[in-house]
Amino acid sequence: MTHALITGASAGIGEAFARLLAQQGYSLVIVARRQERLRELAGELEHQSGVSVTALTADLADPNAPAELTRQLDERDIRPELLVNNAGFSIREGFLESDWSTHAREIQVMMTAVTELCHRLAPAMREQGRGHIINVSSLAAFAPAAPGLLYTGIKSYVLHFSQALDMELKPHGVHVTALCPGFTWSEFHDVMGNRERMNRLPGLLWTTAEEVAEAGYNAVRAGKPVSVPGRVNRLLAGVSRWTPEALRYQLGRRADL
Numbered sequence: 001m002t003h004a005l006i007t008g009a010s011a012g013i014g015e016a017f018a019r020l021l022a023q024q025g026y027s028l029v030i031v032a033r034r035q036e037r038l039r040e041l042a043g044e045l046e047h048q049s050g051v052s053v054t055a056l057t058a059d060l061a062d063p064n065a066p067a068e069l070t071r072q073l074d075e076r077d078i079r080p081e082l083l084v085n086n087a088g089f090s091i092r093e094g095f096l097e098s099d100w101s102t103h104a105r106e107i108q109v110m111m112t113a114v115t116e117l118c119h120r121l122a123p124a125m126r127e128q129g130r131g132h133i134i135n136v137s138s139l140a141a142f143a144p145a146a147p148g149l150l151y152t153g154i155k156s157y158v159l160h161f162s163q164a165l166d167m168e169l170k171p172h173g174v175h176v177t178a179l180c181p182g183f184t185w186s187e188f189h190d191v192m193g194n195r196e197r198m199n200r201l202p203g204l205l206w207t208t209a210e211e212v213a214e215a216g217y218n219a220v221r222a223g224k225p226v227s228v229p230g231r232v233n234r235l236l237a238g239v240s241r242w243t244p245e246a247l248r249y250q251l252g253r254r255a256d257l
């Protein structure tokens with residue numbers, strides 16, 4: 001049985017990955033905090049696709065979560081051949097407007113847990129001589145920093161870490177992709193608290209979670225280290241890369257989230 005582990009599978013892009021990978025015949029391990037949602041999704045996918053789905057409840061902001069997840073996988077003798085590090089969120093307030101515990105959670109969920117899960121699960125893939133890892137970064141990784149926001153820096157880290165890991169593991173048959181979506185319909189902006197403002201953005205800037213999941217899956221299967229889903233997003237990433245740093249700074253300063 002080929003297993004895929006998806007973090008943040010209770011909504012949005014992670015849920016779309018779960019549906020896609022179940023269709024592809026993977027047995028799934030789905031992870032998030034909202035147990036009821038995971039259970040419902042597991043039941044639905046097992047019924048529809050006939051694959052086995054294990055729902056594991058975890059708060060990835062807990063520094064012990066990656067070790068505990070690995071222990072639960074070992075207990076079930078599950079060695080994922082596909083890892084999707086997708087769980088994430090962003091906070092909107094300025095750096096000093098939020099308390100440290102909020103920033104610490106953001107860093108733990110989107111940097112430390114992502115890195116630790118790769119470190120814990122990739123050795124078995126390397127041993128097998130095959131495996132796939134998708135780390136969900138963002139188009140924000142190509143964008144200028146915005147006032148007080150950690151998110152841009154965090155997603156830049158995910159982009160660069162994923163490329164570095166791909167360089168190390170590719171010779172062993174393990175491919176790593178940094179998936180960098182632009183604006184995607186999900187619960188992300190509801191959690192961030194800027195849904196109303198975001199809904200005013202033009203439709204051509206938006207992608208569906210299903211399109212993002214499909215692009216990520218196809219990219220990692222093709223051994224591409226970076227995937228930016230959507231033509232408009234690829235154009236924006238290209239323009240941003242070639243924009244002089246001083247201009248990027250000024251543009252970032254004016255960002256109003």
Ligand SMILES: NC(=O)c1ccc[n+]([C@@H]2O[C@H](COP(=O)([O-])OP(=O)(O)OC[C@H]3O[C@@H](n4cnc5c(N)ncnc54)[C@H](OP(=O)(O)O)[C@@H]3O)[C@@H](O)[C@H]2O)c1
Pocket residue numbers: 007008009010011012013014031032033034035058059060061086087088089090109136137138139140180181182183184185186187188189191
């Ligand atoms: N939507 C966008 O416009 C966009 C653009 C670029 C990149 N992204 C990235 O895409 C990824 C998925 O986001 P999305 O758009 O699908 O947002 P979403 O609909 O809000 O889903 C986020 C998922 O992450 C999980 N999660 C959040 N905090 C968690 C924690 N502490 N422990 C475990 N799971 C946690 C949530 O599950 P629970 O709440 O049940 O724990 C949920 O399943 C994120 O990394 C995000 O940064 C999104």
